[in-house]
Amino acid sequence: MHGRNREDYKAKFRDPKVAAGLEKKAQQWYTLMDALIEARKADNSKEKDKRKGTIDLIEKALLVNPDPLNLWNHRRELLVLEREEMENTDPMLKNELDLTQAALQRNPKAYGSWFHRKWILALLQPDSSVLQNELKLTAQFLTLDERNFHCWNYRRFVVSALASCWNGGWELPSMGPQIGASVNNSAPSIPQDVLEAEWDFTHQKIQHNFSNFSAFHYRSQLLPRMIAQKGDEAAILEEELQVVENAIFTEPDDQTAWWYHKLLLLEYKFEPSRLEEQAEMLRELLEDSPGKWVLVGLFEILSVLGTRKEERCELLKRLITLDQDRSTRYRELLEKLESE
Amino acid sequence: MSTPSSSEELPGKMNIPAGENGSFVFFHRESHLKYIASLSAKLDKPSSYEGAVTEHLRMSGIYWTYAALSLLVQRPEADKVLGVTSAPSDDRPSIVDWVLKCYVKGTGGFGGNLGHDAHILYTLSALQILVMAEYDLNQLHVDDIVKFILSLQQEDGSFVGDQWGEVDTRFSYCAISALSLLSSLGEINLPKAVEYIASCQNLDGGFGSMKGAESHAGQVFCCVGALSIAKSLHVIKHPDLLGWWLAERQCDSGGLNGRPEKQADVCYSWWILSALSIIGRVDWISGDKLATFISKAQDPDDGGIADRPDDMPDIFHTFFGLSGLSLLGKLPSVFRQIDPVYALPVDIVLEQKLSAQIIGSNGKVEDRLSHYEIVERHK
Ligand SMILES: [Zn+2]
Numbered sequence: 001m002h003g004r005n006r007e008d009y010k011a012k013f014r015d016p017k018v019a020a021g022l023e024k025k026a027q028q029w030y031t032l033m034d035a036l037i038e039a040r041k042a043d044n045s046k047e048k049d050k051r052k053g054t055i056d057l058i059e060k061a062l063l064v065n066p067d068p069l070n071l072w073n074h075r076r077e078l079l080v081l082e083r084e085e086m087e088n089t090d091p092m093l094k095n096e097l098d099l100t101q102a103a104l105q106r107n108p109k110a111y112g113s114w115f116h117r118k119w120i121l122a123l124l125q126p127d128s129s130v131l132q133n134e135l136k137l138t139a140q141f142l143t144l145d146e147r148n149f150h151c152w153n154y155r156r157f158v159v160s161a162l163a164s165c166w167n168g169g170w171e172l173p174s175m176g177p178q179i180g181a182s183v184n185n186s187a188p189s190i191p192q193d194v195l196e197a198e199w200d201f202t203h204q205k206i207q208h209n210f211s212n213f214s215a216f217h218y219r220s221q222l223l224p225r226m227i228a229q230k231g232d233e234a235a236i237l238e239e240e241l242q243v244v245e246n247a248i249f250t251e252p253d254d255q256t257a258w259w260y261h262k263l264l265l266l267e268y269k270f271e272p273s274r275l276e277e278q279a280e281m282l283r284e285l286l287e288d289s290p291g292k293w294v295l296v297g298l299f300e301i302l303s304v305l306g307t308r309k310e311e312r313c314e315l316l317k318r319l320i321t322l323d324q325d326r327s328t329r330y331r332e333l334l335e336k337l338e339s340e
Numbered sequence: 341m342s343t344p345s346s347s348e349e350l351p352g353k354m355n356i357p358a359g360e361n362g363s364f365v366f367f368h369r370e371s372h373l374k375y376i377a378s379l380s381a382k383l384d385k386p387s388s389y390e391g392a393v394t395e396h397l398r399m400s401g402i403y404w405t406y407a408a409l410s411l412l413v414q415r416p417e418a419d420k421v422l423g424v425t426s427a428p429s430d431d432r433p434s435i436v437d438w439v440l441k442c443y444v445k446g447t448g449g450f451g452g453n454l455g456h457d458a459h460i461l462y463t464l465s466a467l468q469i470l471v472m473a474e475y476d477l478n479q480l481h482v483d484d485i486v487k488f489i490l491s492l493q494q495e496d497g498s499f500v501g502d503q504w505g506e507v508d509t510r511f512s513y514c515a516i517s518a519l520s521l522l523s524s525l526g527e528i529n530l531p532k533a534v535e536y537i538a539s540c541q542n543l544d545g546g547f548g549s550m551k552g553a554e555s556h557a558g559q560v561f562c563c564v565g566a567l568s569i570a571k572s573l574h575v576i577k578h579p580d581l582l583g584w585w586l587a588e589r590q591c592d593s594g595g596l597n598g599r600p601e602k603q604a605d606v607c608y609s610w611w612i613l614s615a616l617s618i619i620g621r622v623d624w625i626s627g628d629k630l631a632t633f634i635s636k637a638q639d640p641d642d643g644g645i646a647d648r649p650d651d652m653p654d655i656f657h658t659f660f661g662l663s664g665l666s667l668l669g670k671l672p673s674v675f676r677q678i679d680p681v682y683a684l685p686v687d688i689v690l691e692q693k694l695s696a697q698i699i700g701s702n703g704k705v706e707d708r709l710s711h712y713e714i715v716e717r718h719k
Contacts, residue, residue: 001654009652022389029392068396115506213600217554263543325626
């Protein structure tokens with residue numbers, strides 16, 4: 001249970017009318033569950049009419065509560081049978097997409113609903129226009145909650161499905177894989193236009209809110225592909241440094257962009273002169289905004305450059321007093337640095 | 341409710357030290373006991389709305405309940421309060437009997453409730469309940485359960501939750517932990533499982549729910565815990581970075597969040613502290629401030645712990661809040677301690693001779709972890 005105020009919640013149950021309403025809902029739920037358990041036991045799924053009736057009943061239950069995996073499993077068993085007797089599966093696809101969308105509108109974090117959507121796509125393997133529509137749907141959901149990791153995962157699944165379409169097969173190794181950061185021989189290449197559209201999408205999300213680490217994360221996954229597929233590493237990395245600088249000068253105390261900064265420094269090589277330049281910018285920023293993250297960022301840059309040991313020690317000492325909750329870590333870093 | 345003599349002497353409301361100068365916060369032990377004792381009976385009523393919406397995960401609910409209670413009372417008392425080994429009344433079976441009835445014969449796994457499909461999540465919860473109840477796991481159809489778990493492993497080493505194919509690093513943890521409880525870890529392709537988990541680590545140091553997914557503190561526990569049981573912590577790239585990422589989850593309120601710039605939530609006390617314990621860096625956050633945050637999320641009247649202060653408690657956050665306090669060493673020593681790898685009381689882990697690996701904390705190791713294989717932190 002998340003985000004329910006205690007007093008409101010208790011008051012709700014104290015109100016006899018509300019309590020009676022909830023009791024009734026509970027009883028209706030169990031009646032529905034009993035009917036479905038009976039239907040599954042009776043195994044009359046071979047009879048088309050009864051099967052259809054059960055599929056509808058399950059839909060009713062899932063729109064009330066999308067969490068029980070049992071219900072989704074039962075539904076999938078019936079859908080597999082249903083499909084064998086179908087020539088045109090478009091209505092089935094539409095129905096499952098509508099159902100999961102309605103369920104997700106009620107609860108955008110239900111694992112079962114997101115998975116069922118993946119499952120029906122993998123089962124029916126629609127063409128890329130359907131998949132493009134799925135990208136639009138995720139964009140819609142991400143305007144409601146820009147950090148919904150289920151939705152981001154689903155978006156990457158769709159992109160990897162698009163990549164599989166493009167590479168001549170729908171063969172996904174299993175239901176899980178989505179594009180990852182590693183660019184090796186086995187990773188399917190993403191169509192250039194899709195890749196660039198995704199890259200732009202993360203950019204829009206970041207510009208809309210610098211606090212959106214989910215978008216920064218996705219960007220970190222796309223970055224090696226952009227470099228591999230477009231070349232011109234230096235220009236792309238320069239663009240990234242500017243995205244970071246833009247964010248940290250606007251919101252220096254927000255840790256989001258600093259993590260992206262850290263992973264860039266960890267994973268890529270930059271011209272020392274460019275890093276010196278950035279260090280200088282941070283020193284200036286410190287004068288107006290002597291916050292923790294600017295100190296941390298400057299320390300990280302200087303550590304990559306491997307210079308100015310004294311300044312680094314000074315930064316750590318300031319952090320020990322400024323960010324006391326994490327002082328043990330800074331002390332350890334200081335001890336190590338001083339002994340070098 | 342009767343209490344045995346050792347915990348009877350404990351006050352219902354007690355102080356937890358939370359900072360220098362003798363400052364402390366209250367711990368409402370008696371209220372929590374009341375909350376937990378009333379929970380099962382309440383949820384079982386067919387008129388309970390909460391019971392209806394959580395019916396599908398009752399197995400995990402009972403594990404959280406039993407484990408939470410285990411941190412508040414002595415072993416025999418927990419059994420008596422919940423009716424673990426003997427039926428508490430004529431119309432309710434004992435918990436052990438109920439768990440055994442949730443076993444799905446054809447599949448080899450346990451369901452979340454009677455008549456539900458088997459799933460790895462509930463299979464682990466079931467085994468955890470049974471070992472806490474000192475039920476001899478050899479009485480189960482061990483071969484079939486192992487076969488079920490084996491069938492869930494994919495070619496790339498990942499695990500699906502059941503035959504339908506959802507992949508998640510939560511399921512890697514469940515599979516590896518469950519197999520360890522069954523002394524059958526050798527049955528799966530462990531190196532492949534480890535390889536997949538390692539591929540889920542991100543450049544910020546954290547782990548996600550699958551390859552390419554954003555780092556999330558809950559998934560960090562699952563991945564680090566699984567690697568600990570697999571004795572493969574060496575595959576963690578940059579453990580210092582991971583520790584730093586975890587430490588930055590602490591907010592100004594003292595509570596921990598699951599991802600950057602999200603709200604603090606009591607459940608992350610468990611996911612993050614356990615991961616920090618395993619990699620030997622609990623002291624990278626302020627335990628006093630976290631304990632204060634957890635204590636503020638207690639319901640002093642009706643008991644239980646919520647996701648955050650002033651919210652409605654539930655058993656999930658109650659267990660993870662109590663576990664957080666236990667990992668911080670804030671609960672009195674007469675209480676049983678929680679183990680950060682298996683999420684079971686430490687005495688059970690010792691009795692079952694469960695093994696795992698942890699990273700030493702600058703030469704020091706907590707007592708509760710000293711029986712594990714310890715690897716030194718490299719400078
Ligand atoms: Zn929570």
